[in-house]
Amino acid sequence: MTGTPDETPTHSFTPSGNHRHRKARVSRIGTRRSLVLALAVPVASATLAGTSAFAADGNTVTAASPAHDVDAARTGGTPTADDAQLVKNLNERVADTRLGSDVSGVVLDGDSDTTLWDHNGSTALMPASNAKLATATTALTLLGPDHRFTTRVVYGDGTLTLIGGGDRTLTSADLADMTKAAVAGLKAAGRTDVKVRVDDSLFAEPSLADGWNEGYYPTEVAPVRSLVVDGAAVQDTSLDAGKVFAKQLAAAGITVDGQVGRAQAGRSAVPVAQHTSGPLSGIVKKMLKTSDNNIAETLLRMTAVTLGKPATFEGGVDLVRQVLASYGVSLDNFVMHDGSGLSRADRIPAATLAQLLEAITRAPALGSIVDGLPVAGEAGSSLGPEWGRFDDAHSKCAVGKVHAKTGTLTGAVALSGVTKTADGEWRVFSFIENNSTADPAGIKDAMDGLAATVNGCWA
Structure with a gap:
């Protein structure tokens, strides 16, 4: 690790958008991400422990230890x-x-x-x-903060598959743009009918967290899936998104064969449309x-x-x-x-x-x-x-x-x-x-x- 001064003058952002000048410990987000990544892969069993992980790099944030004496102000100093x-x-x-x-x-x-x-x-x-x-x-x-999430549509064997990419901000308008691209491709190929499937295999099957109960579904939280449109508060957000997609296809003159179902997209499926979310920061x-x-x-x-x-x-x-x-x-x-x-x-x-x-x-x-x-x-x-x-x-x-x-x-x-x-x-x-x-x-x-x-x- 490189040697970085433990205290470096910097400007910190304030909630009002202004800056305040103070001494702050330098935060190397890239370095921190690399170290956590190295320890986070499935084959690794070690984890970052306590405050020692970045002590050598001068990046440890040292917070004051909790004081149980509520009559004491400014730990270690004279109260004003x-x-x-x-x-x-x-x-x-x-x-x-x-x-x-x-x-x-x-x-x-x-x-x-x-x-x-x-x-x-x-x-x-x-x-x-x-x-x-x-x-x-x-x-x-x-x-x-600049990371974005991508929702895709692929085609194969007479089927359009809508693939969830974890974008919880996807709207029906965003999906309509994807539908337009998919329809253009189908019509260019002389095809006017298609099956519709959804692929939400990115996440494990939804389950209840410790401390949750089924009464939370779907108003407090929906079963966690990687595909949703318009933040729908429904039990199966993936199938709901697929139905929205199917309706948009039908409105554009494409016949949707059968019911919308769930299936993992094949490796040979051809990409036909995608939507990228706004940045993670937003x-x-x-x-x-x-x-x-x-x-x-x-x-x-x-x-x-x-x-x-x-x-x-x-x-x-x-x-x-x-x-x-x-x-x-x-x-x-x-x-x-x-x-x-x-x-x-x-x-x-x-x-x-x-x-x-x-x-x-x-x-x-x-x-x-x-x-x-x-x-x-x-x-x-x-x-x-x-x-x-x-x-x-x-x-x-x-x-x-x-x-x-x-x-x-x-x-x-x-x-x-x-x-x-x-x-x-x-x-x-x-x-x-x-x-x-x-x-x-x-x-x-x-x-x-x-x-x-x-x-x-x-x-």
Whole structure:
């Protein structure tokens, strides 16, 4: 490995699109990807362990160890008056009865890596959709922000086969362009009839993740397949896509013989059309803004497929663990079974999520994660007014100032993100509560209040 200074002045992207100057550890995404790739192939049994994998290269992100004394500000340093007030306020407000007794939180100084406040930060709790931060980090690190997914149509033996490539953003308009090319080829060959098949063999047969139940299908998440059109919330997205394709062919004057079926395309099949998705960076933004479970699960599998791992929950999560470890993020008490955070068996400490966000803000290749964080009061996002977020007397002052990933399951609410104080200081935070019996809207109001406290607008 090349010797790189451990601390190098750099400009880091902020959620507002501006830059902030601070000392940051250099992140070599290409090197990290190569090392994880070398260890991720099916024949390898070794994994990246702890923070040692990049110590020699100076790339280890060292996050402050969780402090269990919630009365201590700035770990290892003298607390400022503002820090002391922040600690006092958080200590009082985390005791809000709406949050229940199973609540944890960590606040980091975004510029110095120090822990400002910790309340049960190492306790493993259900993170809900905050798990998507880990999925996004893994996909961007190993595939790259410019990676694109391709859907194809091939022809052979009187059959057009639509082949899924893991593009969860494919629309019927995109498919119509492919249909047009396919029809032109058929008519040029003097053929007006064809069979239609779908090939979604890129992924393993859909299954339930540990902690899932069949009640999730298909509204919370669809069975995970490599082919879908218009994000259809149906049991079999591949056959649904094939039927859309068949209807488009029929509308163009092609007779479709029989029913749409599932079959793996033959090696001799001739390519006739394809569609390439937008870049992964944009897909990640969409996933985070709207907390899209289906995109998350698809990305988990596509990352595994691209690196030669099984296209299963387990294959993807194995890579998540390797990537997080490569950034120096603690895996203590870390348990993840899916890419979306729907699993009720997932457990991630607030300290781990805060460390991960700190690492994300220091890696330019992960900028789309920061850009994709919902903004308090942003309509159309999971922190929008339509969800009743940041709209009470204590938290509405933070509208436009807090950028955070939401997480909501029955019995679990989480909020992890970044915010800039009036003094220009960046803070990273993560809050998780489990098992509160309060009204869900009240729990979210209390959680939003904690974020407004970190921002400082609720002083």
